[in-house]
């Protein structure tokens with residue numbers, strides 16, 4: 201009798217637990233916060249100093265590096281594929297729709313990488329540098345912190361097609377955005393929290409023009425203000441901040457959504473009489489809830505199918521395969 205009970209317990213508890221470990225371990229098996237503790241103990245200080253300097257000379261850089269990391273992770277995982285430069289014989293991700301004339305901050309990662317190489321050459325991946333730089337940028341702008349695990353390796357390839365397919369469009373509706381994130385194992389709550397990254401940084405006129413001239417779910421005074429610097433034709437690259445405090449990582453993005461002052465269509469879709477309205481309202485009045493959920497979702501984003509072990513390489517120069 202006793203042995204039959206324990207056998208049942210094995211199948212009811214041990215076996216399912218084992219299965220969960222195998223599948224979740226697949227993505228994060230070898231990542232660890234202490235991965236470089238022995239071989240590059242100063243790595244985290246070098247990245248923090250580099251981001252400090254970059255954000256001091258250009259506050260927007262915290263936002264730009266965070267977006268670079270998001271666009272890296274959404275395309276074949278967090279493998280620094282976005283950092284590979286196009287050449288005559290290689291087409292990477294930098295000229296995909298979402299990145300061309302838009303993704304910025306490459307020179308900041310290159311400069312940090314040069315300093316890391318000087319301290320411990322051939323040891324730290326560009327993918328890990330980008331993951332940590334994104335976290336440090338958020339912290340420098342007043343956002344939450346989270347523990348970054350390391351051990352990602354750098355891709356030897358990149359895919360413009362995959363970037364065009366997988367990076368969400370600012371013209372999308374809620375259902376499409378939700379399925380874009382679900383395809384990466386991120387649920388709607390993760391999506392709504394991660395979109396709060398738009399509490400920092402800017403967007404170009406062509407990404408929100410249709411909304412400010414044609415949408416009905418927009419505060420008219422806000423539309424008028426935005427039209428002043430984003431004409432119906434021309435001025436495609438004119439910048440507007442996502443919220444009124446674009447250099448502070450706060451919850452004003454969600455307050456803007458509740459006021460129907462979302463900049464992109466994809467922003468306002470999170471508060472447009474749909475399933476995410478309640479969560480947006482929560483974040484708009486509870487900054488601590490937003491900070492906690494954002495940090496948790498960033499850890500999930502950071503763990504998207506990394507190359508580990510002997511896969512990929514440690515690039516010497518982030519823009520070029522070794």
Ligand code: HEM
Pocket residue numbers: 260262263264265266267270301302303304368369370371377394395397398400401402403404405407464466
């Ligand atoms: C929900 C789907 C998303 C869409 C459709 C979207 C789209 C966009 C667009 C169109 C821009 C402006 C780019 C330009 O005009 O050059 C932008 C900027 C930005 N995005 Fe997103 N985004 C999304 C989610 C995210 C996520 C998940 C993050 C990070 C966790 C993020 C971080 C940023 C940041 C920080 C900026 C400002 C960058 C800067 O000022 O340089 N976005 N996004």
Ligand SMILES: *[C@@H]1O[C@H](CO)[C@@H](O)[C@H](O)[C@H]1NC(C)=O
Pocket residue numbers: 409410411413414432
């Ligand atoms: C407004 O919508 C119409 C009809 O879809 C479109 O032709 C026009 O270009 C839009 N206007 C702007 C400024 O985007």
